[in-house]
Amino acid sequence: MAVKKYGKATKACRICGTHDRLIKKYGLYVCGRCFREVGPKLGFKKYN
Numbered sequence: 161m162a163v164k165k166y167g168k169a170t171k172a173c174r175i176c177g178t179h180d181r182l183i184k185k186y187g188l189y190v191c192g193r194c195f196r197e198v199g200p201k202l203g204f205k206k207y208n
């Protein structure tokens with residue numbers, strides 16, 4: 161998986177780029193919204 165370098169946006173969702181509810185656990189670095197989509201694919205069922 162490629163990691164894009166935005167300079168200042170290193171702490172943003174790597175899918176949509178938002179900073180809202182960024183989940184950086186497990187090295188995911190995705191926002192809560194995107195996690196709902198990628199989470200199940202990664203084996204996560206629910207995440208609050």
Ligand SMILES: [Zn+2]
Nearest residue numbers: 173176191194
């Ligand atoms: Zn996102």
